[in-house]
Amino acid sequence: MLFKTPLGEHLNRSLDRQVKLAVTGLSRSGKTVFITSIVHQLLHGLQNTHLPFFQIVNSGRLRGTKAMPQPDMHIPSFRYDVAIEQLCGDPPIWPQATNGISEIRLAIRYKSKNPLLKHISPINTLYVDIIDYPGEWLLDLPLLELSYEEWSKQIATACELEPRLSLSEKWRGFLDTLDPLGEIDETAMRQAAILYTDFLHECKDYGLSLLQPGRFTMPGDDLKGAPLLEFCPLLKIPEKMHYDPCLFTEMKKRYEYYKEYVVKKFYHEHFSSFDRQIVLADVLRAFNTGYSTFIDMRNAINMVLKSFHYGKTGVINKLFGGLKIDKILFAATKADHVTPEQLPHLELFLKNMLSNSRNNVIYDGVQTETLAIAAVKCTQAAYTTVQGERIPCIKGMPIKGTQPVALFPGEVPTEVQIPEEWVEGRFHFIAFKPPRLANIHGSGLPHIRLDRVLEFLLGDKF
Ligand SMILES: Nc1nc2c(ncn2[C@@H]2O[C@H](COP(=O)(O)OP(=O)(O)OP(=O)(O)O)[C@@H](O)[C@H]2O)c(=O)[nH]1
Numbered sequence: 434m435l436f437k438t439p440l441g442e443h444l445n446r447s448l449d450r451q452v453k454l455a456v457t458g459l460s461r462s463g464k465t466v467f468i469t470s471i472v473h474q475l476l477h478g479l480q481n482t483h484l485p486f487f488q489i490v491n492s493g494r495l496r497g498t499k500a501m502p503q504p505d506m507h508i509p510s511f512r513y514d515v516a517i518e519q520l521c522g523d524p525p526i527w528p529q530a531t532n533g534i535s536e537i538r539l540a541i542r543y544k545s546k547n548p549l550l551k552h553i554s555p556i557n558t559l560y561v562d563i564i565d566y567p568g569e570w571l572l573d574l575p576l577l578e579l580s581y582e583e584w585s586k587q588i589a590t591a592c593e594l595e596p597r598l599s600l601s602e603k604w605r606g607f608l609d610t611l612d613p614l615g616e617i618d619e620t621a622m623r624q625a626a627i628l629y630t631d632f633l634h635e636c637k638d639y640g641l642s643l644l645q646p647g648r649f650t651m652p653g654d655d656l657k658g659a660p661l662l663e664f665c666p667l668l669k670i671p672e673k674m675h676y677d678p679c680l681f682t683e684m685k686k687r688y689e690y691y692k693e694y695v696v697k698k699f700y701h702e703h704f705s706s707f708d709r710q711i712v713l714a715d716v717l718r719a720f721n722t723g724y725s726t727f728i729d730m731r732n733a734i735n736m737v738l739k740s741f742h743y744g745k746t747g748v749i750n751k752l753f754g755g756l757k758i759d760k761i762l763f764a765a766t767k768a769d770h771v772t773p774e775q776l777p778h779l780e781l782f783l784k785n786m787l788s789n790s791r792n793n794v795i796y797d798g799v800q801t802e803t804l805a806i807a808a809v810k811c812t813q814a815a816y817t818t819v820q821g822e823r824i825p826c827i828k829g830m831p832i833k834g835t836q837p838v839a840l841f842p843g844e845v846p847t848e849v850q851i852p853e854e855w856v857e858g859r860f861h862f863i864a865f866k867p868p869r870l871a872n873i874h875g876s877g878l879p880h881i882r883l884d885r886v887l888e889f890l891l892g893d894k895f
Pocket residue numbers: 458459460461462463464465466467527528529530531532566567568569766767768769770806807808809810811864865
């Protein structure tokens with residue numbers, strides 16, 4: 434039986450009948466594909482031969498999984514059906530970038546192994562709730578701890594260095610024509626916001642991750658064109674303030690409004706009560722694009738994780754209370770882009786890259802694991818012979834091609850390299866099309882280590 438009132442939801446969770454899983458990852462890190470594949474693996478659990486490390490399947494105690502009506506009726510449902518149809522279509526395609534929030538609830542029925550429960554309630558149900566959202570919105574979380582002045586200062590410092598120095602030229606040039614203590618001019622504020630948004634889009638195209646506020650690059654259907662988004666940081670914060678309304682006070686007011694009504698609302702509704710978390714990071718993309726984009730991505734992930742901070746001092750706990758997370762999985766996604774013997778390297782690299790965040794989490798008593806995963810395995814491991822030497826490679830259909838390619842994408846370092854070692858052309862992690870599969874409804878999608886993911890995140894609940 435599942436209780437449906439707020440108190441009941443709390444009871445379900447304390448009775449281990451419900452798990453809220455937070456899937457955390459920057460934009461394009463692989464959240465939607467991960468959720469789709471996890472749902473597909475669970476729905477096909479009974480026939481699934483691809484989940485050897487997921488004990489509930491392996492031990493034959495799984496009775497089946499169904500998608501259920503979700504608990505929050507006001508949130509759109511996660512369109513698993515659409516995503517799986519695209520992934521398994523002919524030709525298979527990846528789902529679109531996410532532009533809003535959605536939710537799915539799964540009911541997993543299983544035979545209890547607890548000797549006492551076995552007699553009272555031989556078949557039990559675990560409810561798993563997962564939400565999907567645009568990765569861009571994740572970077573709004575750190576704003577909750579920053580005043581407008583502090584945030585403006587951070588952006589000003591970032592714009593002193595390349596590549597932001599050049600990319601921000603137009604926006605900075607326009608700000609130079611404005612007087613922060615001058616009159617409020619709606620047209621000028623709108624123009625400043627447009628130029629700042631253009632700058633963020635250029636940063637995104639360049640491969641940078643730390644783009645704030647998140648709604649500027651991904652407003653979602655609810656805020657597209659809303660005046661709420663007509664503000665931006667100011668590079669010169671006035672030292673002497675007067676109390677009359679001016680451009681500076683108006684920008685500050687809108688920034689605070691954005692935090693209060695957009696950011697806090699989102700985090701309060703969706704991230705203030707979850708039990709387990711998976712942090713997805715597309716490390717390989719950064720290898721391709723270079724040192725500065727890698728550092729930017731690392732800073733962005735660490736900044737987000739610092740805001741989640743699981744002890745009492747974390748912003749979510751300070752604002753909303755009650756965050757009782759006990760397990761976090763750090764996952765390097767798209768691991769099918771590397772040859773199999775490189776997977777331990779990828780895991781070690783991710784561990785080193787996020788070592789500060791991991792240490793803090795472990796200190797707070799949270800159990801962690803680090804894995805290299807592929808939600809949908811698009812390549813096959815193979816070997817090629819070059820000048821008499823047998824070299825491992827991967828084979829797959831490139832995203833922009835019609836013929837499969839075989840390549841050695843490069844050796845994954847285990848430590849963060851110094852900038853000079855980050856030479857162009859060292860890595861060839863190309864994007865692949867999803868695989869064409871004959872019998873998609875017969876068993877789960879091909880993957881790398883999703884069974885370990887499921888075992889770590891859910892295994893102890895059965
Ligand atoms: N080869 C491979 N590519 C993947 C995998 N997962 C994701 N991708 C690639 O990464 C892209 C982004 O994946 P999504 O799941 O849409 O990323 P997201 O985190 O939901 O992105 P936003 O919705 O923009 O926040 C996909 O379009 C694929 O090209 C995987 O397991 N293997």
